[in-house]
Structures are given as structure tokens and as C-alpha cells.
Amino acid sequence: MPIEIKMPALSPTMEEGTLAKWLVKVGDTVSSGDIMAEIETDKATMEFEAVDEGVITSITVAEGSEGVKVGTVIATIAGEDEDASAAPAAKAAAPAPKAESVAETKPSAAPPASAPVKPAMASGDRIVASPLAKRIAEQKGVDLKSVKGSGPNGRIVKADVEGAQPGSASVAPVASAPAASAPVPDFGIPYEAEKLNNVRKTIARRLTEAKQTIPHIYLTVDVRLDALLKLRGELNKALEPDGVKLSVNDLLIKALGKALLRVPKCNVSFAGDELRKYSRADVSVAVAAPSGLITPIILDAASKGVAQISTEMKALADKAREGKLMPHEYQGGTASLSNLGMFGIKQFEAVINPPQAMIMAVGAGEKRPYIVEDALAVATVMSATGSFDHRAIDGADGAQLMQAFKDLVEAPLGLVA
Incomplete structure (x- = not known):
């Protein structure tokens, strides 16, 4: 039976983390104690060691993935009774959508013209958009359901919402929203938005x-x-x-x-x-x-x-x-x-x-x-x-x-x- 490698709890309070970097790939042989990945917790970036030994047959969570819950299967290793070379369709996870720059300067250029893209709706009508795109859409009153994403797999990115016109989205008044989530006005001053790390x-x-x-x-x-x-x-x-x-x-x-x-x-x-x-x-x-x-x-x-x-x-x-x-x-x-x-x-x-x-x-x-x-x-x-x-x-x-x-x-x- 294949061995599932799960997102570890690297501290008593850790509930989720960011899979910052994979140090192994599909087909690699690992032994107990080998460093497999770097994981960013709420305190530090820590190395994750292999406990079992075997051949990596799949990587199911791409590096750069945020908010990975503790216990989530992130990779599998061929068991002792399994032929790794015969493992069906052992593939690495698709690369994570490229994160938008953490140093994006406002105002930015208009979005470039592109070929038709898929709508940014995933299974269950979930809108696939970057956190920055969601924040800008909230500030401008843009309905993300009407925006087509130009990112990987139709993901809505910053450029998509900056060029969109305010729609019929129902945006709650700022005063009624919790202070921590209320949009912060920029007053037209150029600035760089740097994404906060877990620490x-x-x-x-x-x-x-x-x-x-x-x-x-x-x-x-x-x-x-x-x-x-x-x-x-x-x-x-x-x-x-x-x-x-x-x-x-x-x-x-x-x-x-x-x-x-x-x-x-x-x-x-x-x-x-x-x-x-x-x-x-x-x-x-x-x-x-x-x-x-x-x-x-x-x-x-x-x-x-x-x-x-x-x-x-x-x-x-x-x-x-x-x-x-x-x-x-x-x-x-x-x-x-x-x-x-x-x-x-x-x-x-x-x-x-x-x-x-x-x-x-x-x-x-x-x-x-x-x-x-x-x-x-x-x-x-x-x-x-x-x-x-x-x-x-x-x-x-x-x-x-x-x-x-x-x-x-x-x-x-x-x-x-």
C-alpha cells in the first residue's frame, strides 16, 4: 500500500501552513531523516523530515500553496510491497498559480489584451481569485462573478479587476464590516503592497x-x-x-x-x-x-x-x-x-x-x-x-x-x- 505523507503539525498551535518549497521530486528515493520540504508556520520556516523510506510516487500539493490544513495529504511514497516504477500515472502536482508580485506599485498599467479565457468559476460555483484581486474588487464594488480571469485555470488576478467596471455586486457598507477587514483607502498615493507572511x-x-x-x-x-x-x-x-x-x-x-x-x-x-x-x-x-x-x-x-x-x-x-x-x-x-x-x-x-x-x-x-x-x-x-x-x-x-x-x-x- 502507498504511504501517505501528510501536512505535519510543527507546533502545538499550528492548524495550517504554507508549503514553501519542495526539496524532492517524483521518482526520488527518500530515507528516514531526509529533508523533504520547507514549511512556513505561524512562527518560522521549518524543515520537514521524512519518517518513512521509499520512492516518491506523487506530490499532491504544489510548493507555494498557502493555507494547507494540518493532516492534508501532500505526497505519497511507494510502500515496501509496491513497485514504484509501475505506479499508475505518478505525477507531480501542477505548479501553483504564480503569486502576484508582493511589490506591485499603484497605479499600474491597464490589463493587456488576451485571448478568450475560461470563466473563473470552479466546481460548486466557487470564485477563483487571488486575495489581492478580491480586495481590489471589494474596494471598487466589482462583482467577481462577472469577471473573466486571465490567470492560470481562469484565476482572477489584479489586472482583471483593475480594468473592470463596478457592477451590481452587493457590497456591504464599510462601517458595518469588522474593522480588521475594512478596506483601507490609499488616497491616490502611490504605494507597494507587500503580502503578509504567516509570522x-x-x-x-x-x-x-x-x-x-x-x-x-x-x-x-x-x-x-x-x-x-x-x-x-x-x-x-x-x-x-x-x-x-x-x-x-x-x-x-x-x-x-x-x-x-x-x-x-x-x-x-x-x-x-x-x-x-x-x-x-x-x-x-x-x-x-x-x-x-x-x-x-x-x-x-x-x-x-x-x-x-x-x-x-x-x-x-x-x-x-x-x-x-x-x-x-x-x-x-x-x-x-x-x-x-x-x-x-x-x-x-x-x-x-x-x-x-x-x-x-x-x-x-x-x-x-x-x-x-x-x-x-x-x-x-x-x-x-x-x-x-x-x-x-x-x-x-x-x-x-x-x-x-x-x-x-x-x-x-x-x-x-
């Missing part, structure tokens, strides 16, 4: 949810960095033969991890009718990747040495930028750290990453007038702002965490003890 869609959804449902409270402290910078220089000199170079961020990860254990009332999350109190501090660290923001996790940050944190963080950041993080490397965490100091940002307030209940936002260290031992001096000072979920963490407890973080940074020997 960016998830960021938009989760951050909107966080700001709408979580009562944020913000607490800011100024932290003197001179002692930490001195210790970092000494540690880097000692670790140079080992090829380890600590960043300030590595030390701040350690400081936040230890602060969470010193103030356990902040190492929590709000879960409806219960408060979850964590006995381990797992620090999620914001990393800017090409596909969008992602937060790989340093597990048990309070207990690890700063050299180990540095090594792990470099490896995780590289994987994040390449879209190769595994689910267990970015899902979870008990609190987050976001550092924009390298961009010269002085101070900012970060959005909580649910279901966590706090995130620490740190800015740049800069020379400022500062009271040192009752005398005015110039010191290197960094502003740190904690965002706290007020359902789970009281202001006084949040203030204790900020004080513990400040103490650890200003007396940094506690980070290496």
Missing part, C-alpha cells in the same frame, strides 16, 4: 490581543552600567582563549533570570481562573529576523553561567534569522527581554508577550549626570522599563523586581557567583 500575521494578531486584553502597568528605573561594563571587559579577556565574547545583553539575560527568582511573585502568568507560579526562570529574548520578531528562549537563565548563555544566545539568534528555530526553542518562557540599546533608543515600553506576565525593555547605556556616593558625577546609565500584567502582578511586586534587576546590574559579581 507577521501572528505578530499582528498576538500583539493586538495583548494590548486589548492585558492591563499593562509600566515601571522604569535608571541603572548604572559602569561596574557591569568593567566586569564584562575582564571576563572577555579571560574567555578570549575559549572563543567566547560576552555581550551586555548576555549579562542582562542573566540578571533578569536571577531577579525573577529573587522576586517570585513576578515569575508568573495569568491563566483565567488561576495564577501559575514558575519555579524556573526561562527568559525569552527578542530577536529581529527577516520574517518578523521572534523570541528564542534561554532555559533556566538564572542557573546558567554567562559564557553558556552567550554561546546559546548566539546559536539561537542565528537560527532565528535563518528561520530554522524548532518549536521548543521559541515556545514558552516565563518572561521576556527586549533590548533596543544598539539602535540608540534611550527608553521604550514593550508589549507583553502572552501568556507571560512581564517583559523588560532596555535602552542604550549613555553618559549622564548621576549621583555617585552623594556627589554629582558622570556615569554610564541605562533606562530599563518593565511592562507588567496587572491582573497577575501588583505594582509593588513589579517595583521589587525592577529594584532586584537594578541591584544585580550595578553589583554584577552576583551574576558570576
Whole structure:
């Protein structure tokens, strides 16, 4: 019997994904562990490995296909008792319709003249049109049922609806539609429309949810960095033969991890009718990747040495930028750290990453007038702002965490003890 290869659930929350790229073709022999495809989830682009071995007899979902439900058969492999060479009509899936450019400039040229095309009606009277064409049709009031598509298999594309006249389509008033789906006017300004990837869609959804449902409270402290910078220089000199170079961020990860254990009332999350109190501090660290923001996790940050944190963080950041993080490397965490100091940002307030209940936002260290031992001096000072979920963490407890973080940074020997 042939073996069905199904769309995998590459994370606990994954319901569908994009089959970004096939790395095998019909007729190829695969073994367990071979990379068969790249699949874009709501968090990252991940490699899909073969579990069984055999010859690929068909590929039923073309690369580039979006919204492929978990469990959908995407390919088949000849079973042990099956002759792959005799498999009937083993064919690859037809190429997916070419996606419209993600950088289409408005206004665009009129649609070119073409030969008669098939109407864009599929089985069940379903209109086959690209998402961009549907959006433009909605804005212009064009009835897609009256439009003939010039794309593959009669698919309606952007050029088809831009040249169409408004018809009798019943378009609901914008005011009655949900705000998220309401068309956005362009006011005649030239622009480029870039399609959102799955990661960016998830960021938009989760951050909107966080700001709408979580009562944020913000607490800011100024932290003197001179002692930490001195210790970092000494540690880097000692670790140079080992090829380890600590960043300030590595030390701040350690400081936040230890602060969470010193103030356990902040190492929590709000879960409806219960408060979850964590006995381990797992620090999620914001990393800017090409596909969008992602937060790989340093597990048990309070207990690890700063050299180990540095090594792990470099490896995780590289994987994040390449879209190769595994689910267990970015899902979870008990609190987050976001550092924009390298961009010269002085101070900012970060959005909580649910279901966590706090995130620490740190800015740049800069020379400022500062009271040192009752005398005015110039010191290197960094502003740190904690965002706290007020359902789970009281202001006084949040203030204790900020004080513990400040103490650890200003007396940094506690980070290496």
C-alpha cells in the first residue's frame, strides 16, 4: 500500500501552513531523516523530515500553496510491497498559480489584451481569485462573478479587476464590516503592497490581543552600567582563549533570570481562573529576523553561567534569522527581554508577550549626570522599563523586581557567583 505523507503539525498551535518549497521530486528515493520540504508556520520556516523510506510516487500539493490544513495529504511514497516504477500515472502536482508580485506599485498599467479565457468559476460555483484581486474588487464594488480571469485555470488576478467596471455586486457598507477587514483607502498615493507572511500575521494578531486584553502597568528605573561594563571587559579577556565574547545583553539575560527568582511573585502568568507560579526562570529574548520578531528562549537563565548563555544566545539568534528555530526553542518562557540599546533608543515600553506576565525593555547605556556616593558625577546609565500584567502582578511586586534587576546590574559579581 502507498504511504501517505501528510501536512505535519510543527507546533502545538499550528492548524495550517504554507508549503514553501519542495526539496524532492517524483521518482526520488527518500530515507528516514531526509529533508523533504520547507514549511512556513505561524512562527518560522521549518524543515520537514521524512519518517518513512521509499520512492516518491506523487506530490499532491504544489510548493507555494498557502493555507494547507494540518493532516492534508501532500505526497505519497511507494510502500515496501509496491513497485514504484509501475505506479499508475505518478505525477507531480501542477505548479501553483504564480503569486502576484508582493511589490506591485499603484497605479499600474491597464490589463493587456488576451485571448478568450475560461470563466473563473470552479466546481460548486466557487470564485477563483487571488486575495489581492478580491480586495481590489471589494474596494471598487466589482462583482467577481462577472469577471473573466486571465490567470492560470481562469484565476482572477489584479489586472482583471483593475480594468473592470463596478457592477451590481452587493457590497456591504464599510462601517458595518469588522474593522480588521475594512478596506483601507490609499488616497491616490502611490504605494507597494507587500503580502503578509504567516509570522507577521501572528505578530499582528498576538500583539493586538495583548494590548486589548492585558492591563499593562509600566515601571522604569535608571541603572548604572559602569561596574557591569568593567566586569564584562575582564571576563572577555579571560574567555578570549575559549572563543567566547560576552555581550551586555548576555549579562542582562542573566540578571533578569536571577531577579525573577529573587522576586517570585513576578515569575508568573495569568491563566483565567488561576495564577501559575514558575519555579524556573526561562527568559525569552527578542530577536529581529527577516520574517518578523521572534523570541528564542534561554532555559533556566538564572542557573546558567554567562559564557553558556552567550554561546546559546548566539546559536539561537542565528537560527532565528535563518528561520530554522524548532518549536521548543521559541515556545514558552516565563518572561521576556527586549533590548533596543544598539539602535540608540534611550527608553521604550514593550508589549507583553502572552501568556507571560512581564517583559523588560532596555535602552542604550549613555553618559549622564548621576549621583555617585552623594556627589554629582558622570556615569554610564541605562533606562530599563518593565511592562507588567496587572491582573497577575501588583505594582509593588513589579517595583521589587525592577529594584532586584537594578541591584544585580550595578553589583554584577552576583551574576558570576
